[in-house]
Amino acid sequence: MTTTPSPSTAPPAVAAFLRGLDRRARLLAHVQAGDDQAARRALAAAARVFATDAGQWPLAEWPQQYWRLLLSTPAMKQPADGTATSLPGVARLAAPIRAAVLLHLVAALDDANAAAALGIEVDAYQRRIRDALPRTPLGQPDVDVWRAWRAAAQRALEALPDAAPEDAAPRRATPAARDTDADPAATHHRRRLGWLWLGVAACAVALAATFFLHPRGRELLDEWWAPHVKREALPPADAPKARFDLADPALHPDRALLATPRELQLARQLPLLAWLAADASDALPLETGTAASVADDADMAGRMQAWDRLPPRARAMQRGAWAEWQALTEAERASLRATAARFDALPAEQQHALRDRYARLPFDAHRGWHLGPQLGRDWPRILALFAQVDADEREPLLRLLRDATPEDIDALARLAQTTPPDARAALRRELLAQAPAQRTGWLQARLQR
Structure with a gap:
């Protein structure tokens, strides 16, 4: 792993910011570049430019600006080789998709800031996240793989060592300090006084420990400080009505x-x-x-x-x-x-x-038969309209399609052919908003537009 350099001339706020994200930056650069030397150079370049330009941005924009600078270095755009020892599953992704996944899992940016760091729209960023994941038999992103990547990223961050501390700045010599350092007798006298006070403190600690550890000392403390509480034994506990059995x-x-x-x-x-x-x-x-x-x-x-x-x-x-x-x-x-x-x-x-x-059979037909014989036969006709839906729409849309009449399915098939891709999400929302008794009329009216 590499270390994010903190320029010695950086203002305290910038240096503190770079220290705060050091582990995340090292892990992201290591996985994205796939090479320690390249990752180290990229981190150094990003830190140097950020320390110079940070004053022109509001504090709230610092995270996205730093990750933008880091990901703009040539080392962060290399093809995937899967050689990174951390997060091998993510390391095998293509560079743009790999960067999008790492901004979420490692840099902990929300979708808006991650998209801004990559210079793309939020919708495009979310598509990259979906494209990174394998698909379930229903064609949806496999969330189990996403959870495994998130857990692996957390373990990798926790396993990273802290960055090496910077060399302490040399102490500025004052006239008094030079005089004292130049006098060996004064230095010897100061050391003797220090040892004397250390001995007195050790004796005091030993005396207090002897008092507190002795049974009589603890009894006296109880008498002085402990409140007078009436103590009474509890009755025997009843037998439990049932016990938890993991094998049940x-x-x-x-x-x-x-x-x-x-x-x-x-x-x-x-x-x-x-x-x-x-x-x-x-x-x-x-x-x-x-x-x-x-x-x-x-x-x-x-x-x-x-x-x-x-x-x-x-x-x-x-x-x-x-x-x-x-x-x-x-x-x-x-x-x-x-x-x-x-x-x-x-x-x-x-x-x-x-x-x-x-x-x-074609792949799309396979996906449709997962929905049963009724919807499976009609699925190729309405696929374009319902292939990609949000998770919260899936269940209500399935109920709607199972309750649909043949005439409704015919209308949906025609709408699937005539509705542009960027208007399909709005069409589904309007469809779900209709009362069941009004859907047939609404579909017919929509066809007449």
Whole structure:
């Protein structure tokens, strides 16, 4: 790691500012440059220019101006090589995206200041953050990866050593000091007095310690200072009505999905089953009946142990599949259970052929089948309007689409083709603001514009 230099001629406020962000600056420069020597040169250049120009900016702008100067150095624009020992996942990103992520995770800037430091709009900065993350099966940024990067950045900051202190300024010699230093007898006398007073202080401390440590001394202190409190023994405690048992299946946070392993298996196959039910039903045999999904409580403890041994990412993906399954209506889930039974009745080679047909579908179609057979069939038509939505809009929009009539879906498909990309967010907000009984009329009126 490198050290941010603090110019000796910098005013105290500037020097204090540079010391305050030293660790963050060293970590950001190390990860962004990928090379210690280049990071050290970049830090030195940024600190030198900042110390010279800081007086022209308000104090509130100092953070964004410093990071702007640091990221404008050539070393901060090098391609990713992934060699940084800290935050390797971030170090592999492209330089502009890497800088955006580091300004948030390491420099701790909000979106507005980070965007200003990079010289871009806030929307463009937020797009860089989204582009940095891998996507979930639903096409949304993987927040588990973001949490892992944030925790790794915090650990890296805490592990950094403090910057090496600057050399102390030489003491200015005064006439009195020169006279005293030049007199060996005065110096010897001063040292003897210092040792004498040190001995007296040590004796006083030893006497006080002897008094306080002796039992009689503590009793006297209690008599002098402690308030007179009546002491009375409490009655014996009642036996607890229940004790916390970490192995109790009822207390496991993922008990719902572990209690019904067959349902979890269906949830993990949701996109395939939705496609089979909607577009490939003719390739399945006639109704065969569905087997009841019954939890085996005797195996619950074993399933819990196997679940807890899974990597965090594997558990997160299965939780996501379970949430998608639970978002379906009960009628859709019952239909998919019947579809699964018909699919399981097929010979292995026919099952393999159907899986191959599903695998060859376009990526956007795969995303749609995660929403179930009803929305999955219509998803390619309305994809442009609903592919990228804010997190707080996702649930109400899904409810709206599940309740939509075929005429509403047709209207939304036409709007998806005619609405410019920069107007789609406003259209979704207006759509959500309509009462359910007025949405059909509103959609038809919108088409007439």
